[in-house]
Amino acid sequence: MKGNATTLQRIDAGACMSDAVIHHQTLYYTSVTADAALNEDITGQTRNALAAMDAMLARCNTDKRRLVDATIFLPDAADFAAMNEVWDNWVGAGSVPVRCTVQGGLMNPHYKIEIEIVAALS
Amino acid sequence: MKGNATTLQRIDAGACMSDAVIHHQTLYYTSVTADAALNEDITGQTRNALAAMDAMLARCNTDKRRLVDATIFLPDAADFAAMNEVWDNWVGAGSVPVRCTVQGGLMNPHYKIEIEIVAALS
């Protein structure tokens, strides 16, 4: 890496991906449900993925009120309404990100939702 | 929010999402067709979504020549050529963003296109 490179902060960097990366006071993160909740329905998986997001945002000294952008992938478009109900109760009115929801398959066949976010650090 | 937080600018923040968010002189926005154009074909919906994008960029004091990145979701890949024809006539040659087009279902069954963008502010 060049001597003048800004430092990227990687959170839980593994062999093939990091859980989150911070660049220029901007957090990139993708949330799925924890393995323990893989058998839950869309309501449970959305709650679980958003709880994991809250935990990651807190680790990075920010919170959901600093979300900038969210792209939500749902394998089953019929899950949209139930996902929205959990999302709406979770997100803070007035401090909400741009959001785009797309029907697309996920790589673990048990996953019912994956949420890519960009967030600002506090 | 911490006292030293940079200010996020949210445009038309609703209960569950914002139309656009500005962070670090970077605009995040997702464009779909207006409700009034939901019955239009891909040509009409693409024109409509790009007109909405022009309007949002103008509100944020920037324009399409400052687009950085666009991800286009089409439920029907057969709409690609007709979408491209509208896009090519709209976008300014030489000031064009990175672009990735993916076939994926959208949450309103009438939507034929959704465009996620990142743009630089002027």
Place this chain on the structure above:
Amino acid sequence: MKGNATTLQRIDAGACMSDAVIHHQTLYYTSVTADAALNEDITGQTRNALAAMDAMLARCNTDKRRLVDATIFLPDAADFAAMNEVWDNWVGAGSVPVRCTVQGGLMNPHYKIEIEIVAALS
């Protein structure tokens, strides 16, 4: 463009899209396989798309250790394991980006993979 606008750097800007755009020391880029490798399987196409990425990162004076975020689209979810094998051998352990893989169709029916990235410049 306004007089005080920061300069966007566009790499290989064409009539409808750029190969890559740099904004605020951040590179946006989408990689697919080269036309010459369109008939290759997922292993060959992933290698080819990652080689193209290496070349683009080098042109921008950065490298794969500065990847921030990657969104991988696969038309066929059954290609996930073979794609991962190539990815894991390519990516530098410890310097890995956030990654989200989604099953979604691509606009060239021969494409087996498309990779959207955000990278930090050195």
